[in-house]
Amino acid sequence: MKRNRFFYLGMLIFGQLALAQKQPMTLMECVTMALEKNITIKQSELRYQDAEINKSDAKGNFLPSVNAQASHSWNIGLNQDITRGTLENQTTQFTSMGASVNMNIFNGFRNFNQLHRANLSLLASQYQLEDMKDDVQLMVANAYLQILFNIEILAVQKAQLEISQQDAERTQQMIEAGTMVKYDLLEIEATIAAQEQSVILAENNLRLSKINLAQMLLITDYENFDVVTMDIDAPMGQILFQKPKDIFEKALTHRNDIKLSITNISIAERDIDLAKGSLQPSLSAYYGYNTRVSYADRLIGNGAFSEVPIGFVSTTRDQVLRTVEGTDVVGPIPFGTQFDRNAGHNIGLRINIPIFNGNSARNNVERSRVNLLRSQNQFEQDKLNLETTINQAFNDAQGAFKFYEAAEKTVLARKRAYEDAINRYEAGVMNTFDFSQIKQRYETAASDVVRAKFDYIFKIKVLEFYFGITISL
Template sequence: MKLKLTATLSIFCVGIMMAQEKKWTLRDCVEYALEHNISIKQSELDLQNADLAKADAKGNFLPTVNANASHSWNIGLNQNITTGLFENITTQYTSAGVNVGVDIYNGLQNVNRLRRANLSILANQYRLDNMKDDISLAVANAYLQILFNREYLNISKAQISVTEQDLKRTKELVSSGVVPKGDLLEIQATAATQEQQKINAENALRLAKISLAQLLLIQEYESFDVVDEDFMIPSTVILDYTPKTIYEKALTVRNDIKLSEANVALAETDIKISKGSLYPRLSAFYGYNTRASYQDIVSGAEQDPDNPNRQIGVVQETGQSVVTPNFRSIISGPNNIFEQFGDNGGHGFGVQLAIPVFNGFATRNNVMRSKVNLERSKLQLQQDKLNLENTINQAWNDAIATYKAYEAAEKTLEARSEALKYAKERFNVGLMNSFNFSQAQSRVDNAAAELIRTKYDYIFRLKVLEFYFGLPISIN
């Protein structure tokens, strides 16, 4: 049992270590962000509300059916339905009914509301997709920032390794009297500076990882890391297209433009709905109502045994009394409630025409307000198109500029590296002092950092252009 428990704990610990050591790809990060982002979840709820609004719009075509029931007690002076007299009694009544109403014509408002509901679903879907695009781009930017800081840290470590070798060589030269001790101090200062740069690079990498982890809503960000890959300049044909071509393609694929176009269609439908209130409204109705009473009723009559006859007159010639049987009412309890409902039921139906005449300019103002909203939506669409065109032109120019900067940084690093080799040869034979040698090393360090910066800056600019062209975000 102890052996099994130990094996189980070992497997559990290994599982935890594997979970902690997982390294995320860009695709992993994007998919996780799209699944867990709070703004996306809120937008998905908005889409669900739009679906419910469509169900409401469909329901407007169906008849309205309402049932009612009531039971009342009347205490005090009430008419006795048995005797017809007013008495101080308590009476009970139950009534029930059902009413049905249906719109026959209401200015096509129900039709237009259904159209609007469909457009609203489409608009919310575009809004959700646009939010996903923006988050994907933000994740890609944060991911590239980690790669940049990691590569810069690797270069810093490599520079320290080279400086340590130079420091060892300088100690030997100082011992042999080839170079003064001041050169050794200069190299030691350079090593200390590079160590500080490495610490700064480690902090920058850690902050970049935390930033991406927080963007993904990952709480255990201390163990968060991305895959170890060396991303080179990706091959792409996006720069073969002109900004105008990319813009024209973006108009057909960008969700923010589709959203603005859907908002224009929504505003146009709102005008039709508002104008529908200007037309007469024709509706039909049907109602059924019934009632029941809990009072005693007269169920029949019988001859009064105590007074079987009663005089109704006298024969004038003979004086003989004219009598008739004396009947009295037979009082019994109320009929069965369901029988009363059946006997007392009544129907009512008809059509109703409502013609709007004057309502304080409310309908007219609603129409004008809808027209204003339409113009605002059209202007917003134009502004979004202008913003998209400006963004694409700026992104295209930035991509060209950063690529040229990358090429220049590459040439600069190559030249600085050759200069450093020459300086090192001169330093080793005592023809260059440590200060000038340190300056040559510093220029190489700066050139290497600039090459990394321009590299990832260019990669991100390419991703932005491809993003606007409708291509999925990837680095490979």
């Protein structure tokens, strides 16, 4: 009983490991993993976090700055002993502490402009991140389609190899029947060898395409990586009924690279306002508080009075006396009492009026204006690049569709020619060389139609992506 329990447990674990080792992935799963793992996207996410921190800094500029300080000092050296009235080497201690508050009241609206700029920079970082994700999605979709293309090419090569092997068997039977000679079989065997090489090449291309996609997903276990195999029909291509101008206008409304260019113009405009703010006066308020505490002993009156001679009258020589209260040495005044008694406050306003600073402030304004023109030119260039890319993608998609239609017609014609050649070959009215030539043309046409189909699919998906349609198969 225990042995059976371990057996079933082992089979369960083995099955789970096998499932975990090779679980085919869909296109959406690959895209999701790429967006999560792509290092460039992670770097862009960090830049977005930096922009959030900069926004927090801009908000903090509206708050006052508060600082506190404290010090404790020891004075070591020659000091007067208040109990004896003599100079002695002593150590005295003092504590001082304080706090200050500073707040900007007006600084040329730089705080408001800085906050507005921080919001725009955060938005620009978001657009940059989303634009990078768009690029990654296209790359993953292309790599995924390349795998499916190589799968179909491999299937075509294997099917052609199987047909050639059937031709070899048919030729062998005809040789045995005396209707053909051995040379005819050698020609077909050479064709089989060439097709076996094509199968090996197709298998290698399929393996390389899987490795390429796995590397995009940062998967190191290439051998156990696979995608979901599916039969993909060429789409109807409804996007081709749109005009390139309409696709371009639609792309302007949702493309993140265009949004980024527009946001950069707004940032440049805000930079001009920031630079102008340095030409205006600034006003700030400040408040300070300080106090100090001494730890030295002190003399206080004890209520006992005595008369102490202080001199003589010059004319009568009578002694002059002064009543003096006796003193006792006691410790320092309590800390809290000194803290309140010695407290001091200072409050005021500070104004700073820029008069001349070597034209650096005005040059910063001009520099910001130049940067605005640069951002505007970049926006126009980005629009031009987008329009050019869409026009080219539209023409490529149209051309790919026509090429695919022609390839389908070609493969049908080549197939009929091959089927007719089989009948003529079996009837003995066609030699092996001519039969092999017709078969090779059919094989080439079969491969071309697969290549044309996937080329058309990808170009349609690219065009749809520019139109705002999510990539899917």
